[in-house]
Amino acid sequence: MKGILWTDDDYESIMRIFGARTGLAVRPAQRESTQLGIAKAMRRTGMSDLSAYAALLAYDVDALDNLIVELTVGETYFFRESSQFEGIRREILPEILKRKGRSHRVKIWSAACASGEEPYSLAMLCAEEGLASQCEILATDISSEALAKARQATYRDWSLRGDAGTATKKYLRFDNGRYFVDDRIRRLVRFEFLNLAMDVYPSYVTSTEAMDLILCRNVLIYFGRATIREVAERLFACLADGGWLITASGDPPLGDYAPFETVVTNFGVFYRRPQASETAPHSLADAKQSVRPTHDAQASTEIDASAPPERDADSPTKFNRTVGSQLDSAKKALARGDYARAVELSELYSHDPAACIVQVKALANLHTEEAIQKCTLFTARHPLSAELHYLHAVLLMELNLDVDAVHAAQRAVFLDRSLAIAHFLLGSILQRRGSLEGAKRAFRNARELAAARPPDEIVPLSEHETARLLTKAAENHLRVIEAAIGTTS
Ligand SMILES: C[S@@+](CC[C@H](N)C(=O)[O-])C[C@H]1O[C@@H](n2cnc3c(N)ncnc32)[C@H](O)[C@@H]1O
DSSP: OTTOOOOHHHHHHHHHHHHHHHOBOOOGGGHHHHHHHHHHHHHHHTOOOHHHHHHHHTTOHHHHHHHHHHHSOOOOOTTSSHHHHHHIIIIIHHHHHHHHOTTOOEEEEEESOTTTHHHHHHHHHHHHTTOGGGEEEEEEESOHHHHHHHHHTEEOGGGGOSTTHHHHGGGEEEETTEEEEOHHHHTTEEEEEOOTTSSOOSOTTTTOSSEEEEEOOSSGGGBOHHHHHHHHHHHHHHEEEEEEEEOOTTSOOOTTTSOOEEEEETTEEEEEOOOGGGSOOOSSOOHHHHHSOOOHHHHHHOOOTTSOSSOOSSOHHHHHHHHHHHHHHHHHHHHTTOHHHHHHHHGGGTTSHHHHHHHHHHHHTTOHHHHHHHHHHHHHHSTTOHHHHHHHHHHHHHTTOHHHHHHHHHHHHHHOTTOHHHHHHHHHHHHHTTOHHHHHHHHHHHHHHHHTSOTTSBOTTOSSOBHHHHHHHHHHHHHHHHHHHHHHO
């Protein structure tokens, strides 16, 4: 390596920063090739001093990106491990639709998607199964370079080298030696930056909650043991009850790291998050709950003893206590994932908005359509509950009922203008509908309200989102919208 004199300290400090920012671990035996990679990445940043480079690496996204490209293999191709895709087609999708209903909106996440062949393969498969209008495919990676390629959706023959390459061609247009992915497939996939080593998922803000299926393949092999554990725990928490996780056949087994059920199929071994009734609660918060947060303080104070559903012979004070403890039990059932019991315990008290909130959250985990029906009823009964309108908006959005979702989110922010997360939700729905000016206003409100709170505080109506994360997410959306407005105006 011309011009670079390595010391152990230099090498270790660069690797420490790289490891802390990416979770990626390099084996001692790879030191020589790693140094070569670092030297190449350094050259691209125009630097030659190792300690200055280490300092840059600690905060600069492009410098980190350059090094990731050098030290990881971004190799991928369409329908890689095609038997796993057959498993998705023949076992997983039918199972999800049977359990959740034929019209269920299927949420899929390709985590570490590289240049996009994996999520586009998923989109092709969903289109073939008649699910194009009801699938939501999120694709994330740590490499901005890979994400830029993925968004371009332009490939060479090499990406079609697998045994399913030919089947892929009907979704590609060939021109001048390159393949272009059809727009009807492209628009099914949303690409976002996400570092799997960071604690930013599950989260409503990164859209990583309540996943029906996650593919996290050929990336875990690069992580150290501690990171594998954290990633496994977080992926588990991102899955909806009964949701599926697929890793590559060469990836480390995850069974020891999170309470996955291992399912052996004719198409390979897959992981599953057991249905709530089959498992003890896990330490990480339930993904569904993160979208449908609880509001404990409200619950115990809003009980309306003047209009009970059934009044027994005892005094109002005792009645209050009974309602309070029933509601407490309902909330506990919700927290441990016993949704049926939570519904049962809360449904006698629909005169009380706090009980309605518990009931809607529990139903949302069982049957989205029924949750919406109940929520429509409850918002009419308690028109001043901002939280009920907010939940209504979340559920309507989930079923793609965007016009109604906008109205519900607008009601929530009208009732409580300080709810940063409701502004954020309104922005997300408006952006999805292409109402960019309205979305911009809503994201600005979300950003300002979140930025005004202590950065580590969990924002109201949310269980996980910190003010810092929400501020950052709103800023990201504003950047995308401003770029889009710039290109259309
Ligand atoms: C070999 S590719 C896997 C592509 C695809 N999943 C497959 O199996 O064909 C590995 C990808 O992991 C990404 N990666 C590495 N570290 C990551 C991290 N901490 N968070 C997210 N992605 C990461 C790399 O940028 C690269 O695109």
